[in-house]
Amino acid sequence: MERNAVEEQVAQHYAGGIYAPDRAPEDTAIQGDTLFMFLMGEAGQCEDMEAWMVRMADAMDRVQELMDVLEAPDEEEEESGAG
Template identity: 90%
Template sequence: MERNAVEERVAQHYAGGIYAPDRAPEDMAIQSDTLFMFLMGEAGQREDMEAWMVRMAEAMDRIQELMDVLEARAEEKEESGAA
């Protein structure tokens, strides 16, 4: 499977380029790295790096919002003494 330019750049720089060689998406090491799979899935849907970076910024915002909510809930439980 041939990678587009955005996928190639992501693969070259993700985790020191461990998936830089054009390995099949079915490769078990790749399949078990769900973050890499997400990044590559998004890269495959983008025509240029700038569009991919905008999408990643949106994803990071959503992840941060979720982390904030989960952290607040954990603190509430801790304060109430619930497990």
């Protein structure tokens, strides 16, 4: 499978380029690296690195929002004195 320019950049720089050789997405090592799969999936939908960066910034914001919610003490537990 041929990579676009953005996918190639991501592959070259992700984790020291461990997936830089054009390996099939079905490769077991790649399948096990879900972060790489996500990054490449997003890169495959972008025409240039700027568009990819915008998508990644949005994804990071969403992950941070989720982490904030999951780290916040449950309001019910606080009110009951538990936790």
